[in-house]
Amino acid sequence: MREHREQPRTVEFSGVGEITLVADEWNRGAEAADRPSILMLHGGGQNRFSWKKTGQILANEGFHVVALDTRGHGDSDRAPAADYAVETLTEDVLQVMDAIGRHVVVIGASMGGLTGILVADAAGPNG
Numbered sequence: 001m002r003e004h005r006e007q008p009r010t011v012e013f014s015g016v017g018e019i020t021l022v023a024d025e026w027n028r029g030a031e032a033a034d035r036p037s038i039l040m041l042h043g044g045g046q047n048r049f050s051w052k053k054t055g056q057i058l059a060n061e062g063f064h065v066v067a068l069d070t071r072g073h074g075d076s077d078r079a080p081a082a083d084y085a086v087e088t089l090t091e092d093v094l095q096v097m098d099a100i101g102r103h104v105v106v107i108g109a110s111m112g113g114l115t116g117i118l119v120a121d122a123a124g125p126n127g
Contacts, residue, residue: 008055008067013099015071015092017083022075023068023096024048026059036103037064039096041112047074050109068096070112086111090118097123 008024015021038058040051051067058065069076071092072084079088093115097104103126108116 006059008052008059008065010075011066013068013096015076015095016088017080019071019077019079019092021068021071021077021092021096022048023066024052024055025067026055026065027062028064035063036105037066037100039093039100039104039106040065040067041070041093041106041108041115042067042073043110043112045073046109049074051107054107064100064102066096066100068093070115086114086118089115090122093119094122 006026008026009028011023011025013021013023040048040055042048042050048067048069055065055067070089071077071079089111093106097119106116106119108114
């Protein structure tokens with residue numbers, strides 16, 4: 001394993017309905033063309049800090065990593081009208097992927113895993 005490189009920085013993305021989604025991001029400038037960005041999605045009742053150690057390990061290997069607080073979790077905005085449908089979570093993640101602007105691999109646990117499956121289906125093989 002490589003030496004510790006950089007601490008994550010807190011960033012914001014826009015979700016469905018202009019909701020603010022907060023994330024930790026490592027290695028924003030990692031431009032290795034042969035490596036995708038990694039987007040990590042936590043389980044229900046958790047937050048982006050669930051991925052802190054994993055994110056740091058991947059960042060130490062040179063990956064661009066984003067650990068997202070989904071709507072209603074962690075520091076992200078609560079959903080208007082309590083819209084926490086998995087379809088809405090999926091659309092939020094697709095918008096985050098668009099903002100990342102390069103090929104993304106999604107890692108998810110529990111609720112994040114289900115969302116990740118739906119995101120992969122919606123994004124297709126080039127997402």
